[in-house]
Amino acid sequence: MPFIANTAGQQKQMLAEMGLTMDKLFSDIPKGLLCGQLNLPDGLPEQEVRGALAELAGKNSIDLTLFLGGGFYDHFIPAAVYSIISRSEFYTAYTPYQPEVSQGTLQAIYEYQSTICRLTDMVVANASIYDGGTAMYEAMMMALRITGRNKVIIDDSVNPIYRVMIESYTKNLKIEHVLTHCQTGLVDREQILAKLDNDTAAVILQNPNFFGCVDDFSDIAEAAHKKGALLVVSSYPISLGILKTPGSMGADIVTGEGQSLGMPMSFGGPYLGFMATRMEYVRKMPGRIIGRTKDRNGNDCFVMTLQAREQHIRREKATSNICSNEALCAMTALVYLSLLGKEGLRQTAQLCADKASYAYSRLTAIPGVKSHFKANWFFNEFVLDLPKDATDVIGKLIEKGFAAGFPLSRYYPDMKNCILVCVTEKRTKQQIGMFAEALESVL
Amino acid sequence: MKLIFDKSVPDRRGVTITRSDVATTVNIKKEFLRDKPAQLAELSELDVVRHFTELSRRNFGVDTNFYPLGSCTMKYNPKVTERIAAYPGFAHLHPLLPQLRGGGMLTQGALAVLYEMDMLLREITGMAGFTMQPMAGAHGELTGIMIMAAYHRDKGNKKTTVLIPDSAHGTNPASAAIAGYKIISVPSTDKGVMDVNALKKLLNDEVAGLMLTCPNTLGLFDPNIKQICDLIHSVDGLAYYDGANLNAIVGKARPGDFGFDIVHINLHKTFATPHGGGGPGSGPVGVTKKLVDYLPVSIVTKRHDGTYALEYDRPKSIGYIAPFYGNFAVILKAYVYILMLGKAGLVRVAENAVLNANYIRVKLQKHFEQAVKAICMHECVLTPSKGMLDSGVHALDVAKALIDRGFHPPTVYFPTTVHDAIMIEPTETESKETLDSFIEAMIDIAEVAKTDPEKIKASPLTTPVCRPDDTAAAKNLDLACL
Numbered sequence: 044m045p046f047i048a049n050t051a052g053q054q055k056q057m058l059a060e061m062g063l064t065m066d067k068l069f070s071d072i073p074k075g076l077l078c079g080q081l082n083l084p085d086g087l088p089e090q091e092v093r094g095a096l097a098e099l100a101g102k103n104s105i106d107l108t109l110f111l112g113g114g115f116y117d118h119f120i121p122a123a124v125y126s127i128i129s130r131s132e133f134y135t136a137y138t139p140y141q142p143e144v145s146q147g148t149l150q151a152i153y154e155y156q157s158t159i160c161r162l163t164d165m166v167v168a169n170a171s172i173y174d175g176g177t178a179m180y181e182a183m184m185m186a187l188r189i190t191g192r193n194k195v196i197i198d199d200s201v202n203p204i205y206r207v208m209i210e211s212y213t214k215n216l217k218i219e220h221v222l223t224h225c226q227t228g229l230v231d232r233e234q235i236l237a238k239l240d241n242d243t244a245a246v247i248l249q250n251p252n253f254f255g256c257v258d259d260f261s262d263i264a265e266a267a268h269k270k271g272a273l274l275v276v277s278s279y280p281i282s283l284g285i286l287k288t289p290g291s292m293g294a295d296i297v298t299g300e301g302q303s304l305g306m307p308m309s310f311g312g313p314y315l316g317f318m319a320t321r322m323e324y325v326r327k328m329p330g331r332i333i334g335r336t337k338d339r340n341g342n343d344c345f346v347m348t349l350q351a352r353e354q355h356i357r358r359e360k361a362t363s364n365i366c367s368n369e370a371l372c373a374m375t376a377l378v379y380l381s382l383l384g385k386e387g388l389r390q391t392a393q394l395c396a397d398k399a400s401y402a403y404s405r406l407t408a409i410p411g412v413k414s415h416f417k418a419n420w421f422f423n424e425f426v427l428d429l430p431k432d433a434t435d436v437i438g439k440l441i442e443k444g445f446a447a448g449f450p451l452s453r454y455y456p457d458m459k460n461c462i463l464v465c466v467t468e469k470r471t472k473q474q475i476g477m478f479a480e481a482l483e484s485v486l
Numbered sequence: 487m488k489l490i491f492d493k494s495v496p497d498r499r500g501v502t503i504t505r506s507d508v509a510t511t512v513n514i515k516k517e518f519l520r521d522k523p524a525q526l527a528e529l530s531e532l533d534v535v536r537h538f539t540e541l542s543r544r545n546f547g548v549d550t551n552f553y554p555l556g557s558c559t560m561k562y563n564p565k566v567t568e569r570i571a572a573y574p575g576f577a578h579l580h581p582l583l584p585q586l587r588g589g590g591m592l593t594q595g596a597l598a599v600l601y602e603m604d605m606l607l608r609e610i611t612g613m614a615g616f617t618m619q620p621m622a623g624a625h626g627e628l629t630g631i632m633i634m635a636a637y638h639r640d641k642g643n644k645k646t647t648v649l650i651p652d653s654a655h656g657t658n659p660a661s662a663a664i665a666g667y668k669i670i671s672v673p674s675t676d677k678g679v680m681d682v683n684a685l686k687k688l689l690n691d692e693v694a695g696l697m698l699t700c701p702n703t704l705g706l707f708d709p710n711i712k713q714i715c716d717l718i719h720s721v722d723g724l725a726y727y728d729g730a731n732l733n734a735i736v737g738k739a740r741p742g743d744f745g746f747d748i749v750h751i752n753l754h755k756t757f758a759t760p761h762g763g764g765g766p767g768s769g770p771v772g773v774t775k776k777l778v779d780y781l782p783v784s785i786v787t788k789r790h791d792g793t794y795a796l797e798y799d800r801p802k803s804i805g806y807i808a809p810f811y812g813n814f815a816v817i818l819k820a821y822v823y824i825l826m827l828g829k830a831g832l833v834r835v836a837e838n839a840v841l842n843a844n845y846i847r848v849k850l851q852k853h854f855e856q857a858v859k860a861i862c863m864h865e866c867v868l869t870p871s872k873g874m875l876d877s878g879v880h881a882l883d884v885a886k887a888l889i890d891r892g893f894h895p896p897t898v899y900f901p902t903t904v905h906d907a908i909m910i911e912p913t914e915t916e917s918k919e920t921l922d923s924f925i926e927a928m929i930d931i932a933e934v935a936k937t938d939p940e941k942i943k944a945s946p947l948t949t950p951v952c953r954p955d956d957t958a959a960a961k962n963l964d965l966a967c968l
């Protein structure tokens with residue numbers, strides 16, 4: 044049998060030494076509850092399973108030129124990232140409960156936390172949450188705990204995938220959600236200020252927002268703080284190579300989807316939810332946290348700390364139910380950012396912005412294609428008004444080999460002709476030119 | 487060992503970023519830009535590789551050491567699954583592609599994996615339908631409790647509490663509480679299983695359901711399991727199965743047949759996907775027929791022509807709990823593992839997991855106390871003998887002494903209902919020779935503890951660090967190097 048070490052002879056010998064039989068070992072299961080042989084296929088040897096799965100992989104098209112983002116991005120991944128995280132000392136370990144034999148994982152996660160802080164200008168980060176959407180939900184719950192209030196304001200320029208997740212997560216709780224509407228691409232200050240009151244726990248925003256537009260929320264942070272509310276900002280970590288940081292805007296909790304930091308898209312996961320905050324809120328933060336301390340002999344070392352927040356100690360009073368997190372993805376992000384370094388991340392972000400700008404000028408030069416928003420500071424995604432239904436246009440472009448972007452009507456019913464186009468550093472000038480020609484040809 | 491930031495040298499580069507073929511345009515208002523770059527380390531590629539290689543040497547993993555961490559099922563992670571997950575057809579697939587017109591037909595291979603995995607898990611657990619979306623066991627628990635809440639909401643039931651045995655894993659009460667329920671703890675008998683009489687007294691119309699691990703965290707199969715599920719159903723409660731310990735019964739018995747309504751499975755435990763130093767995992771949730779409509783959006787369905795599609799129109803669904811279809815690469819690895827084992831292989835998994843655990847239990851019974859003197863399933867819970875405790879040697883000391891003998895420690899101090907618990911889960915992938923050397927080490931520790939307890943309490947001596955100061959860590963918080 045694959046992956047089972049003991050031979051039939053050894054199994055017999057072990058049973059004999061114990062004076063037991065296999066039936067006896069399972070005798071606590073009432074006879075009537077044994078299921079008999081399951082209706083499952085016979086096992087396959089490696090050669091056959093690889094053949095079968097290669098065939099399935101072949102049924103997925105990866106030859107499309109991607110202008111599709113929506114919070115999940117096709118960035119370049121240096122080969123060394125995969126080599127390093129493929130070291131089985133990392134990936135076959137588990138949660139570092141025993142620090143003496145887990146200093147590798149522990150130090151890496153401490154460095155990851157430090158890196159997230161350096162990226163966002165915050166002072167503490169946790170060791171990861173499942174994904175960007177769950178991280179936003181956890182930040183919201185954390186804000187409710189910190190303020191003891193029950194109302195949150197969330198703008199509709201926040202990734203709609205995150206918003207529907209938050210809606211599901213909180214369906215059984217009595218939390219007041221107020222949705223503000225983004226009309227111009229920039230968050231509407233008037234609406235937010237009108238809704239912000241002494242019952243508000245948090246204002247939840249995203250930068251760049253789902254439409255790709257860039258903003259500075261410093262004024263909103265100030266207004267929120269005046270009312271005793273927190274500002275939660277979700278960020279796209281690559282954009283922080285050049286964009287103003289949520290920390291410097293005065294954000295209280297920063298979250299985001301870390302997939303862009305060296306993780307392949309893998310049809311939806313595993314990804315990485317990151318979260319950072321101010322020191323004063325660290326005891327209200329969910330998830331594992333690694334700290335530096337001294338060992339018995341005075342050596343520097345790393346441990347899981349502030350565990351009294353967590354489910355294994357605090358049970359139903361824990362700050363979150365999370366146990367297994369996305370540790371290997373956090374390590375991936377650390378390795379990716381360490382390889383790019385200070386200048387590499389800045390260059391990558393700049394390249395994304397430059398190529399998106401170029402694509403924007405090429406695409407808006409097509410007759411009938413216009414920018415949807417007037418205020419048009421964007422990072423690497425932008426919204427175009429097409430002269431036709433965007434869903435149809437995207438369907439036609441798929442046939443021509445382009446994943447042209449995301450049809451916004453899926454979440455914004457009055458944006459039928461709007462498409463969200465994304466450009467990463469992987470797209471070439473030539474591909475952008477071909478895309479422009481293809482788009483023009485189907486309009 | 488130095489932090490990566492301390493190795494940084496100004497202007498050193500790790501990767502050369504691709505050359506630009508377009509003009510640099512400043513299309514962003516200056517106020518929206520950061521004033522100085524993020525202070526990331528500046529290193530060469532070799533520097534980075536050396537740093538992490540050095541770190542990796544400070545870790546035990548399943549590939550380097552026996553890792554009998556109870557409740558975590560640290561079995562061997564087959565290499566072929568890594569290879570397959572890296573196939574470009576899977577790794578480079580954008581999750582939004584099937585949501586574009588015409589995109590569904592370009593992702594048929596990935597949708598097939600999700601659909602076929604659903605079918606396999608239905609057969610393995612006896613449930614009527616699955617969601618693959620939960621991203622870990624605890625996330626599955628939350629999803630399951632949300633389904634429970636939706637069911638009661640729909641029926642107009644006013645349910646406020648969830649019953650959870652005292653021996654349960656911390657995620658169970660935490661998940662139910664986060665979903666808005668009050669928790670009531672159900673005591674165990676001195677035989678280590680649920681006290682059915684106590685359960686009966688706790689039953690009333692407020693009870694939304696019960697969460698149960700089976701075999702439980704003492705490694706015991708509760709022979710009253712069916713009666714327990716029936717009792718919960720008698721107040722229109724739902725029975726939730728925490729599948730963390732499915733490895734003990736996989737292929738031999740099914741939670742659906744016991745009477746459970748909602749089940750989560752930890753693919754990173756039973757189905758051999760790597761634990762990643764803490765994650766990622768995957769925690770698919772299965773439900774009985776009456777709950778299928780509540781499963782999250784979306785679900786993969788198979789059309790009459792044999793093609794696969796994503797179904798979004800699910801009016802009773804609890805909604806979205808993941809951005810897409812779950813931790814796809816993890817699900818894929820577990821799928822490959824099940825395909826390789828097949829029906830006969832899965833039965834052997836359970837049998838050998840239970841055999842190995844009992845072998846350790848029996849061989850150590852003269853040297854350690856058993857928390858419950860009975861045949862165990864996939865794991866056994868021991869405690870130090872009275873003699874060891876009298877000389878001041880506790881579960882933690884045993885754990886640290888094992889490290890010096892080349893073993894990753896078992897889980898200690900869990901379940902919390904047992905003082906000084908040492909929870910040993912060897913899994914089926916370990917050989918008799920490995921078990922024998924582990925047993926020998928445990929006996930040696932028990933002997934030394936009697937004659938020279940200080941020696942045990944001084945361990946570990948073979949690791950780069952020894953017994954970090956947790957109290958200082960929580961007091962003088964140093965959580966990031968800024």
Ligand SMILES: Cc1ncc(COP(=O)(O)O)c(C=O)c1O
Nearest residue numbers: 366367557622623624655730767
């Ligand atoms: C019994 C039990 N339930 C639930 C969980 C939680 O699973 P996860 O860590 O995947 O969230 C665990 C994890 O160790 C467990 O042992």
